[in-house]
Amino acid sequence: MPELAEVECMLRRWKPDTRAAIVGVDLHPRARVFRSCETTALRRGLEGARLLESLRSGKQMMFRFDRGWLALHLGMTGELRVESADWAEGRHDHLVLRRAESALVFHDPRMFGAVEFTPGAEPPTWWAERPPEILDPRFTRRAMEIFLRRRARAPIKAVLLMQERFPGIGNWMADEILWRAGIHPARAAGSIDADESARLYRSLRFVCRGALRTIVEEKDGSWGDPPDGWLFHVRWRAGGVCPATGAPLETATIGGRTTCWSPTRQPFRRS
């Protein structure tokens, strides 16, 4: 499920609260989501702790407590919820942080998600070294182009999914961006010319901004759909047509992922 905007939406459910301390931590240490987590340190660090700050970098979430840093990744099916204080954990509720008035729940059926805990005042180094967000001024067209040149032989679709340069982009957003930029997903990243690169950069920022705006409008803790006219609304539909040209869409596996594009708007060509 979760790409940039959905992760942001989940993040906002776990709001900082400097008054409410964690009074209980429920978890099953053998669950796969704890594969990189020292669960005894997590218990020790979070019992009695307060959530000071909820942060996000791409799809990665980071919760700063007064006694340590809790990193969560939602994988393919992860969700964050806030439930009542007496919440009885269900089958896929892997981590429950209980407070006096409510419980913070991390739920993930497929367990591709991950939990990590770093005790103390300093965050882990990977967090300190996180790449710039796509909407950050430090995400420059030049930095994007240098990255594309380094990944010259890989399909552009696969390159857009690389979190080290395009944090938050997932399968549907990558297709949306390439459709908007008029670039065929199988094009080699190194063959993108200056005009295409300018369109790609603009589309990246447009789609990120648009996706985030839809979630900001939501009040009830769930996210809305992207705006009308986006590829998103038709990309999984059998017989879907391009919102811009009306021509039939195409689907294939590119970069290891199911990919949808409009052959009329995104013709394949070298250059």
Place this chain on the structure above:
DNA sequence: TCCTATGTTGTATG
């Protein structure tokens, strides 16, 4: 039964 799934990582190969 078989196929799919909005993600990442380890491993093999070039």
Place this chain on the structure above:
DNA sequence: ACATACAACATAGG
């Protein structure tokens, strides 16, 4: 050492 491709992870739903 670096870039690329792909199986594997675990579960639910069509």
